[in-house]
Amino acid sequence: MVAPVVIAIDGPSGSGKSSVSRAVATHFGFGYLDTGAMYRAVTLWCLRQGIDLTDAGAVVAAAKDLPLGLGADPQDPTVELDGDDIAEAIRTSEVSAEVSKVATNLGVRAVLQEQQRDLIAIIADDFGGVVAEGRDITTVVAPDADVRILLTASEEARLARRSTQLHGTADAATVAATHDEVVRRDRDDSTVSQFTVAADGVVLLDTSALDFDGSVAAVIGIVEHAEERE
Numbered sequence: 001m002v003a004p005v006v007i008a009i010d011g012p013s014g015s016g017k018s019s020v021s022r023a024v025a026t027h028f029g030f031g032y033l034d035t036g037a038m039y040r041a042v043t044l045w046c047l048r049q050g051i052d053l054t055d056a057g058a059v060v061a062a063a064k065d066l067p068l069g070l071g072a073d074p075q076d077p078t079v080e081l082d083g084d085d086i087a088e089a090i091r092t093s094e095v096s097a098e099v100s101k102v103a104t105n106l107g108v109r110a111v112l113q114e115q116q117r118d119l120i121a122i123i124a125d126d127f128g129g130v131v132a133e134g135r136d137i138t139t140v141v142a143p144d145a146d147v148r149i150l151l152t153a154s155e156e157a158r159l160a161r162r163s164t165q166l167h168g169t170a171d172a173a174t175v176a177a178t179h180d181e182v183v184r185r186d187r188d189d190s191t192v193s194q195f196t197v198a199a200d201g202v203v204l205l206d207t208s209a210l211d212f213d214g215s216v217a218a219v220i221g222i223v224e225h226a227e228e229r230e
């Protein structure tokens with residue numbers, strides 16, 4: 001593959017997109033773009049500014065003017081809003097519960113998709129490559145990416161992973177409490193993006209039976225295989 005290399009990864013909640021993408025970017029010395037962080041940042045900003053998330057036009061205006069700073073270092077992917085570190089604030093249950101209202105706003109999607117295309121080009125140039133992850137990167141934002149992967153896992157595996165990640169346990173009660181953050185959100189998000197079936201030319205990787213290192217190795221293998229075919 002000729003640098004700059006673009007690797008696009010999509011998948012449902014808890015499939016491992018963020019953590020696997022960061023490890024893969026680190027392995028290749030590439031930059032990292034978490035597009036979900038952008039939808040989350042718009043949501044947080046609106047909540048803080050008192051902007052009604054159902055007021056489509058007001059949320060689009062917020063997305064356009066968002067004072068957002070994203071760091072592309074995969075080992076320290078900073079997220080700043082107006083200079084404030086919001087990396088933790090965007091992952092609270094409060095934001096997770098509301099983010100689909102922003103992600104299903106088609107005006108917001110058009111604004112963020114444009115910003116994401118620009119960021120992918122800039123980061124890829126700076127680092128010699130980029131791993132960008134989300135829901136529509138392989139299909140809408142970067143359909144011409146050098147490598148496109150749909151990362152999936154069974155609902156059971158994804159619920160257990162998210163439950164362990166957020167609460168340190170995957171007992172039945174905790175998994176049940178995580179349902180809204182994973183299953184309901186995916187159902188809402190899938191009304192505007194297709195991330196359950198691999199589009200033409202997109203490699204499907206089911207990680208249900210893999211551990212984290214196995215998932216990372218599998219993605220690295222797909223990238224290396226794509227290189228060999230060139």
Ligand SMILES: Nc1ncnc2c1ncn2[C@@H]1O[C@H](COP(=O)(O)OP(=O)(O)O)[C@@H](O)[C@H]1O
Pocket residue numbers: 011012013014015016017018019020161162165207210211212213215
């Ligand atoms: N086989 C696996 N592949 C990827 N992630 C895994 C795996 N097993 C456990 N995890 C963990 O699952 C959690 C959710 O992963 P994350 O990258 O946040 O997913 P996503 O970005 O798709 O929502 C993380 O804590 C991750 O380390």
Ligand SMILES: Nc1ccn([C@H]2C[C@H](O)[C@@H](COP(=O)(O)OP(=O)(O)O)O2)c(=O)n1
Pocket residue numbers: 012013014018035036037039040099100103133134135136137185189193
């Ligand atoms: N390219 C993208 C990325 C995220 N989204 C939406 C879907 C999700 O509900 C939110 C947050 O995305 P994020 O990747 O952080 O979600 P996870 O919690 O990792 O599953 O944004 C999107 O619609 N399109």
